[in-house]
Amino acid sequence: MGKTIAEKIFDAHRVDEPFPDTHVLKLDRVFCHEITTPIAITDLMARGMDRVFDPEKIKAVIDHVTPAKDSKTAEQGKILRDWARRHDIKDFFDVGRNGVCHAIFPEKGFVRPGYTIIMGDSHTCTHGAFGAFAAGIGTTDLEVGILKGVCAFHFPKTIKIVLTGSLQPGVYAKDLILFIIKELTVNGATNMVIEFTGPVVDAMSMESRMTLCNMAIEAGGTCGICYPDMTTVDYLWDFIQDEFATKEDALADYSKWVSDADADYERVLTYNVSQLQPMVTVGYKPDQVKTVAEVSGTKVDQIYIGSCTNGRIEDLRIAAEVLKGKKISDTVRAIVSPATPAIYSQALKEGIIEIFQDAGFCVTNPTCGACLGMSNGVLAEGEACASTTNRNFNGRMGKGGMVHLMSPASAAAAAISGTIENSDLYKA
Amino acid sequence: MKTFKGNVLFLDRSDINTDEIIPAKYLTEITKEALKPNLLEDLVLPGFSRADTEDKAVIVTRENFGCGSSREHAPWALEVNGINVVIAESFARIFRQNMYNCGMFAIELPKATIDGLFKDYAGKAVTMEIDVDGSQIVIQADGKSETIDFAVGEFDKTLVKEGGWVGYADKNY
Ligand code: SF4
Numbered sequence: 001m002g003k004t005i006a007e008k009i010f011d012a013h014r015v016d017e018p019f020p021d022t023h024v025l026k027l028d029r030v031f032c033h034e035i036t037t038p039i040a041i042t043d044l045m046a047r048g049m050d051r052v053f054d055p056e057k058i059k060a061v062i063d064h065v066t067p068a069k070d071s072k073t074a075e076q077g078k079i080l081r082d083w084a085r086r087h088d089i090k091d092f093f094d095v096g097r098n099g100v101c102h103a104i105f106p107e108k109g110f111v112r113p114g115y116t117i118i119m120g121d122s123h124t125c126t127h128g129a130f131g132a133f134a135a136g137i138g139t140t141d142l143e144v145g146i147l148k149g150v151c152a153f154h155f156p157k158t159i160k161i162v163l164t165g166s167l168q169p170g171v172y173a174k175d176l177i178l179f180i181i182k183e184l185t186v187n188g189a190t191n192m193v194i195e196f197t198g199p200v201v202d203a204m205s206m207e208s209r210m211t212l213c214n215m216a217i218e219a220g221g222t223c224g225i226c227y228p229d230m231t232t233v234d235y236l237w238d239f240i241q242d243e244f245a246t247k248e249d250a251l252a253d254y255s256k257w258v259s260d261a262d263a264d265y266e267r268v269l270t271y272n273v274s275q276l277q278p279m280v281t282v283g284y285k286p287d288q289v290k291t292v293a294e295v296s297g298t299k300v301d302q303i304y305i306g307s308c309t310n311g312r313i314e315d316l317r318i319a320a321e322v323l324k325g326k327k328i329s330d331t332v333r334a335i336v337s338p339a340t341p342a343i344y345s346q347a348l349k350e351g352i353i354e355i356f357q358d359a360g361f362c363v364t365n366p367t368c369g370a371c372l373g374m375s376n377g378v379l380a381e382g383e384a385c386a387s388t389t390n391r392n393f394n395g396r397m398g399k400g401g402m403v404h405l406m407s408p409a410s411a412a413a414a415a416i417s418g419t420i421e422n423s424d425l426y427k428a
Numbered sequence: 429m430k431t432f433k434g435n436v437l438f439l440d441r442s443d444i445n446t447d448e449i450i451p452a453k454y455l456t457e458i459t460k461e462a463l464k465p466n467l468l469e470d471l472v473l474p475g476f477s478r479a480d481t482e483d484k485a486v487i488v489t490r491e492n493f494g495c496g497s498s499r500e501h502a503p504w505a506l507e508v509n510g511i512n513v514v515i516a517e518s519f520a521r522i523f524r525q526n527m528y529n530c531g532m533f534a535i536e537l538p539k540a541t542i543d544g545l546f547k548d549y550a551g552k553a554v555t556m557e558i559d560v561d562g563s564q565i566v567i568q569a570d571g572k573s574e575t576i577d578f579a580v581g582e583f584d585k586t587l588v589k590e591g592g593w594v595g596y597a598d599k600n601y
Contacts (some may be wrong), residue, residue: 395451
């Protein structure tokens, strides 16, 4: 019997199996942000265990609320900052150099195929796009990760999703993952890894694969995973060229992180996605998904383009294509938050920021911002937001607010019309 | 080891997420105790009021409890309110692990058993106690007593007995 990519990563990292189905894995990366890490730091200090297993393998960023909005968020930033300095954690990204964790860490080359990664953040599954096993965990697991560089997991049962056909113009990875979550439901992949494979994934950029893997958790999944290929190597090349003579060599090495053809899967689901339309959530659960066409005309009050799901350069380019030469509706306000400083600079260079501003968007610094309703675009009671984020829970973007999840193209279209509509890029 | 005994709060809904258990706006708190007044503040459940959480030690609920954000503030908000046990048809992975990592119980029971608990005990004065060594839930209501067996992995039981994962890992790795 062959093995899945996740099983291979487990085999290469297992340091102990203290009990049946308890796999203690050695970690390659522990990522940290200022919301869940300070409380772990404080607890470790209280236990007299203020140590880190390896400052090179720990990466930290202030991203959720930045710059600090009040004394409490300032204190959280300070605890993380002081800790990073105290332990010589060099890759710490402070105000001005910071961006959304799941965008900035891949961009800095911190993720490699075959890695094990944890973070006190449920969307850590994003990094599986590189062929890594990356899982969100809570504060206690984070403490142990920081202290010992290990984490315990159950055996990685896997759902394989094979995507065939090709996406129509105006239909993106976001529409695809919303469709998949609808199929799997919000707990259909609990305790499981979701492998995304097939020609549609092969043809995707790393940005799109990250969008896909980002929302694995919304179906309950531990991690989303794509197989590493030449697209992965190209993305990483700046960071790995000292390790390999050629890109082909890198690819040959990374190919050990691909599932065997006779691997054992919990389920294998194949979808031909050539007829897939732009999708949107309507409700307070991410599996409450409809086509945009079905709810066309639904009024929104705010537009939000950004987050670890869809705040990358590819996403801004798509939105700008829809917005170019147009104005947003008088009935809405619109916010765009490029996910990292590099994305912001690139968008400036390409004239994309100008397009957003001319259309009437507020352009914010890189931050999680409105995504979790803590700053930069909180909704009022009864308001609705067309959003490129990943969670539509009741109150997520502000008490009593409704979040409609959609692609950057659909969000841009909603900005122009003030209602949920298909973008001009989708011609059906 | 924590205590696992007391009155029961029945939450008759699936997919109760961690934003409902403790909203994001309280994630700036740096002590667990500060979360106490805000447990289940945003829960959408007809007939439920925050006062229902008072004096409770056990929650009985449906499927996929604790989905969404990884915040360990969710088990903490339960803990500081004296609730160290959640019994459900199923849990989201991170929440479930967070519970055991904190030395608390997240017990899964089959749908039919959960249906039975709701039918027989919801709305009544009922207490439940976890017999840790015997892996049993002991239920007392109307002067009568019933026990239900549950399955718990060795690792999870060890975490409950040792009071969590930090001490265990520091000793062993
Ligand atoms: S952008 Fe939103 S979902 Fe992503 S890490 Fe930030 S708060 Fe979480």
